[in-house]
Amino acid sequence: MHDTHCHIDLYKNPFDVASATERAALFTVAVTNLPSAYYAAQLHMRQFRHLKLALGMHPLLAQHHTARERQLFKQAFQETQYIGEIGLDFSKEQIATKDKQVETFRFVLELLQQEHKVATLHSRRAETSVLELLTEYEIKPAIFHWYSGSVTVLDRILQAGHFCSVNPAMIQSANGQKIIGRIPKERLLTETDGPFVSVSQRPAVPADVNLVQLYLSEQWGVSLIDVEHQLATNLKTFLQIGQQTE
Numbered sequence: 001m002h003d004t005h006c007h008i009d010l011y012k013n014p015f016d017v018a019s020a021t022e023r024a025a026l027f028t029v030a031v032t033n034l035p036s037a038y039y040a041a042q043l044h045m046r047q048f049r050h051l052k053l054a055l056g057m058h059p060l061l062a063q064h065h066t067a068r069e070r071q072l073f074k075q076a077f078q079e080t081q082y083i084g085e086i087g088l089d090f091s092k093e094q095i096a097t098k099d100k101q102v103e104t105f106r107f108v109l110e111l112l113q114q115e116h117k118v119a120t121l122h123s124r125r126a127e128t129s130v131l132e133l134l135t136e137y138e139i140k141p142a143i144f145h146w147y148s149g150s151v152t153v154l155d156r157i158l159q160a161g162h163f164c165s166v167n168p169a170m171i172q173s174a175n176g177q178k179i180i181g182r183i184p185k186e187r188l189l190t191e192t193d194g195p196f197v198s199v200s201q202r203p204a205v206p207a208d209v210n211l212v213q214l215y216l217s218e219q220w221g222v223s224l225i226d227v228e229h230q231l232a233t234n235l236k237t238f239l240q241i242g243q244q245t246e
Helices: 014-023 035-045 059-064 067-077 095-114 127-136 151-159 174-182 206-220 224-244
Strands: 002-006 027-030 051-053 082-087 118-122 143-145 163-166 188-190
Touching: 002 143, 002 188, 002 206, 002 224, 014 035, 014 051, 014 206, 035 051, 035 067, 059 095, 067 095, 082 095, 082 143, 095 127, 127 151, 151 163, 151 174, 163 174, 174 206, 188 206, 188 224, 206 224
Parallel strands: 002 027, 027 051, 082 118, 118 143, 143 163, 163 188
Antiparallel strands: none
């Protein structure tokens, strides 16, 4: 199993969640929201082999995208193969920081253009802009985390070679189910976005990607083992494509 988007550092008990995930040998991309948060988590995360600490500049924190954070981002960029959470958010609550978000996203994409990394993207209400900027900087493949836009733009994202990650919240909503049904089996990855997604009135943890696997087994009409094999192949393919683009 794999969780390509989880905020390990934002749980009330991050060490316990990380330890349980490590014991389960569950490949997890532990995203962060700022470079300073990346460095705060780094010391504690080094001991976990299956958790991959990712370097982030979250669009919801655009007001904190200072010169100091950019300096830290450039420094940390050389230390990890995983980037996230990055992207754009043009929702009503965040539209005031649109210009700052785009400026930061371009800054990150310029670095990714020089050296490919595994990138997990936020794109709420900004799906077209995120795709256009990825295309402009010739960045692919990337992972669109918790995609919630139109299926028309989703088709363009998939045609461009990108992947999408699906979490337990998506299998509970009509729009999420519609989007999942549109994603080809070979382009789908799993995530939790914990602790922001809830499962049984508790924060989702990486092991909860099993819920997505069970849903896919039913929807695809195949065994759980077949789903696990398909998803493992997808992750391997994604990582290999990225290596080939370097």
